[in-house]
Amino acid sequence: SSLSLKEDRNGEAKEAAVPSETPQAPGGDAVDKQEDDDKEDKAAQSLLNKLIRNNLVQSTHQVEVLQRDPNSPLYSVKSFEELHLKPELLQGVYGMGFNRPSKIQETALPMMLAEPPQNLIAQSQSGTGKTAAFVLAMLSRVDPSQKHPQCLCLSPTYELALQTGQVIELMGKQSPDIKLAYAVRGNRLEKGQRISEQIVIGTPGTVMDWCTKLRFIDTKNIKVFVLDEADVMIATQGHQDQSIRIQRSLPPGCQMLLFSATFEESVWKFAQKVVPEHNLIKLKREEETLDTIKQYYVLCNNKEEKYQALCNIYGAITIAQAMIFCHTRKTAGWLAAELSKEGHQVALLSGEMMVEQRAAVIQRFREGKEKVLVTTNVCARGIDVEQVSVVINFDLPVDKDGNPDCETYLHRIGRTGRFGKRGLAINMVESKHSMNILNRIQDHFNKKVEKLDTDDLDEIEKITN
Numbered sequence: 001s002s003l004s005l006k007e008d009r010n011g012e013a014k015e016a017a018v019p020s021e022t023p024q025a026p027g028g029d030a031v032d033k034q035e036d037d038d039k040e041d042k043a044a045q046s047l048l049n050k051l052i053r054n055n056l057v058q059s060t061h062q063v064e065v066l067q068r069d070p071n072s073p074l075y076s077v078k079s080f081e082e083l084h085l086k087p088e089l090l091q092g093v094y095g096m097g098f099n100r101p102s103k104i105q106e107t108a109l110p111m112m113l114a115e116p117p118q119n120l121i122a123q124s125q126s127g128t129g130k131t132a133a134f135v136l137a138m139l140s141r142v143d144p145s146q147k148h149p150q151c152l153c154l155s156p157t158y159e160l161a162l163q164t165g166q167v168i169e170l171m172g173k174q175s176p177d178i179k180l181a182y183a184v185r186g187n188r189l190e191k192g193q194r195i196s197e198q199i200v201i202g203t204p205g206t207v208m209d210w211c212t213k214l215r216f217i218d219t220k221n222i223k224v225f226v227l228d229e230a231d232v233m234i235a236t237q238g239h240q241d242q243s244i245r246i247q248r249s250l251p252p253g254c255q256m257l258l259f260s261a262t263f264e265e266s267v268w269k270f271a272q273k274v275v276p277e278h279n280l281i282k283l284k285r286e287e288e289t290l291d292t293i294k295q296y297y298v299l300c301n302n303k304e305e306k307y308q309a310l311c312n313i314y315g316a317i318t319i320a321q322a323m324i325f326c327h328t329r330k331t332a333g334w335l336a337a338e339l340s341k342e343g344h345q346v347a348l349l350s351g352e353m354m355v356e357q358r359a360a361v362i363q364r365f366r367e368g369k370e371k372v373l374v375t376t377n378v379c380a381r382g383i384d385v386e387q388v389s390v391v392i393n394f395d396l397p398v399d400k401d402g403n404p405d406c407e408t409y410l411h412r413i414g415r416t417g418r419f420g421k422r423g424l425a426i427n428m429v430e431s432k433h434s435m436n437i438l439n440r441i442q443d444h445f446n447k448k449v450e451k452l453d454t455d456d457l458d459e460i461e462k463i464t465n
């Protein structure tokens with residue numbers, strides 16, 4: 001009779017294969033294809049990041065804080081003890097292997113736990129500890145003796161809601177009286193039923209139905225409202241309006257918290273709408289640099305020549321692990337097959353693969369089970385594979401208009417200062433047009449890319465010195 005989907009854990013991969021919740025707002029049918037693809041990517045990317053992440057993304061930057069009341073003291077904590085959590089929660093936190101608060105948690109946690117409750121908008125890149133922070137805040141605010149919803153959390157998709165639900169269950173392990181309900185599609189309740197679980201996590205469409213039409217959730221007792229992954233959220237048509245409608249049904253004094261990995265203008269506008277009288281916390285992402293990267297280009301006439309050049313490079317130098325980027329799935333598939341024929345252990349990452357499959361491929365690559373990862377753009381964006389020593393642009397990165405995509409170029413081959421290992425990047429240039437693109441990339445970064453003659457073994461060997 002429990003609402004939680006815990007029993008379904010084993011079937012999760014199967015469940016997750018179902019496409020994301022369809023927009024239910026009026027006009028939702030009109031979602032145009034392009035936008036739909038983008039949305040899929042964002043949500044999928046975010047899920048992928050979560051699936052492959054095994055630790056915290058550290059930062060050397062200071063958090064930037066903008067307080068609503070600049071006169072109120074600003075606390076930051078260096079330990080979880082300083083937060084005076086309930087003992088079972090502190091156990092829950094340590095049980096997850098957390099020793100001390102992450103950079104963003106140092107500031108965000110005291111602010112979220114303060115009395116009277118304060119609203120917060122927080123931005124920091126994926127993996128910096130946002131989810132853990134708001135989960136802790138929700139769990140702390142719950143009164144376990146009250147059997148009705150007190151915390152409401154919105155996630156952009158079914159799969160992301162499940163992921164966050166898992167964190168709530170893990171951190172709340174030592175708090176058996178706190179229960180969690182999933183307001184996601186497929187989770188049907190009987191008419192007239194009222195939810196007794198204190199925390200509800202779900203997607204906007206279902207949560208809205210449960211709060212309004214179906215009245216499964218009594219919103220008047222909600223103390224904490226969390227909107228997670230705001231940037232992914234607003235990429236889906238209808239989610240923005242649904243979130244705002246849910247937010248409007250909450251009682252005054254309800255604490256509002258919003259999190260986002262990025263902060264474009266549209267996200268910021270949305271954030272201000274759903275989180276009034278907010279404090280603001282931002283953590284800059286670590287900057288990537290080309291300073292420690294040796295960059296080369298190889299002139300070719302077609303993809304066969306590019307392949308031959310690649311083979312020559314492999315014949316001349318020892319490459320521990322390489323990532324090779326192609327423009328289309330077709331080229332990626334072809335190249336992976338050719339390399340396999342040559343006896344390379346190749347992994348292929350491609351857009352038609354399901355997120356779980358992609359995560360598995362990346363995991364195997366990270367473990368060194370395969371030495372070459374061939375991929376298209378979409379799949380590998382945002383994935384750091386630190387041990388990769390060589391990055392090959394089999395096709396140069398271009399945007400949809402065919403202009404150089406410098407951001408992607410930097411992201412593919414750049415390193416953050418922290419990992420400052422030297423890297424090697426090789427660009428395959430196959431026409432005047434792509435030489436022009438490379439020139440523009442050089443100009444953009446004001447960094448020279450050296451020409452490499454792959455028919456000259458000695459010359460190739462030199463690049464590793």
Ligand SMILES: Nc1ncnc2c1ncn2[C@@H]1O[C@H](COP(=O)(O)OP(=O)(O)OP(=O)(O)O)[C@@H](O)[C@H]1O
Pocket residue numbers: 046049050053054055056057096097098099100101102105124125126127128129130131132133261
């Ligand atoms: N204080 C901490 N100490 C150690 N590990 C932590 C800490 N806080 C979070 N983590 C771990 O770091 C990883 C990233 O944390 P979390 O998922 O909370 O980040 P996030 O910013 O929400 O990223 P995403 O949006 O991708 O979920 C998780 O594996 C989490 O268990």
